[in-house]
Amino acid sequence: STPPLELTLVVAATARDMGIGANGGLPWTGLRKEMAYFARVTKRGDGNAVIMGRKTWDSIPPKFRPLRGRLNIVISRSFVPGLPKDPAGGPDASHVEASSLETALEYLRQRRKAAGTPGSGRVFVIGGAQIYAAALGLADARRVLLTRIMSDFSCDTFFPLALGSPTNAAAEAMADAPKWVQRSRAEHAAWIGEEVPEDVQTDNGTEYEFQMWERVD
Ligand code: FOL
Secondary structure, three states: OOOOOOEEEEEEEEEOEEEEEEEEEEOOOOHHHHHHHHHHHOOOOOOOOOEHHHHHHHHHHHHHOOOOOOEEEEEEEOOOOOOOOOOOOOOOEEEEOOOOOHHHHHHHHHHHHOOOOOOOOEEEEOHHHHHHHHHHHOEEEEHHHHHEEEOOOOOOEEEEOOOOOOHHHHHOOOOOOOOEOOHHHHHHHHOOOOOOOOOOOOOOEEEEEEEEEEEEE
C-alpha cells in the first residue's frame, strides 16, 4: 500500500560550510560514484518522485532530463498557480510543473490515492537551496541523505541546515528547533536498500562519506 507522504532530502554538501552549488551547477565535477548513488537511491522501488526547483532542473544536463524512472516535479513561482496538471501523454511523459512546494505535495497526495502510479512511491527533494529551505519548514521532512564532501570547494549556494557541525549545537538548543540525529550505517543501509560503505569514498581525488540523518520529534 501507499506509504505516508514523507519527504527525504538528498544532498551532497561540503563538510566545512554545507556548500552545495556554484555558478548554477554543482561545485565539483567527476563525482561519478556519488552521482550513481544518487540515481540508484532515488530510483529504488516503484513510482518514486523527485521534487526540484527550476534552477536545479536547468542545471541537469538535458540528456538526463527528466531524471529517468522517477516522476519529476519542478517548482517555479512563474508556473500557473493551483493544482498542477499532468503533462500531455501522462505523468511520466516528462515532468510536472508546480507553482509552490505546497501545491506539488497536494498534487502527490491526490495521485497517491491510486496506488501503483508514478508518484506513489518515495518522495525525494533534490534541491536547490530555496526548495530545501521550504521543505525543512514542513513537518513532512523526515530525513536527509547527506553526502559529506571532505574537500573544500568554492560555493555560492548552501544547504540551509547545519548537520553535524559545531554551529548545530547552538541551533538545536533553541526552543522549538527540530532535532536531527545521524543514523547508524545499518539503519541507513536498511532504509536505502543497499550496503553503505564504511570507509571514506574517493572519486576523482575528492573524499566523501554517505550519511543519513533523521528528524526526531
Ligand atoms: N544529491 C547527491 N547526493 N548528489 C548530487 O550530485 C545531487 N545533485 C542534485 C541533488 N541532490 C544530489 C542536483 N543536481 C543529475 C545532475 C545534477 C543534479 C542531480 C542529478 C543527473 O544528471 N542525474 C542522473 C544521473 C546521471 C549520471 O549517471 O551521470 C540521474 O539519472 O539521476
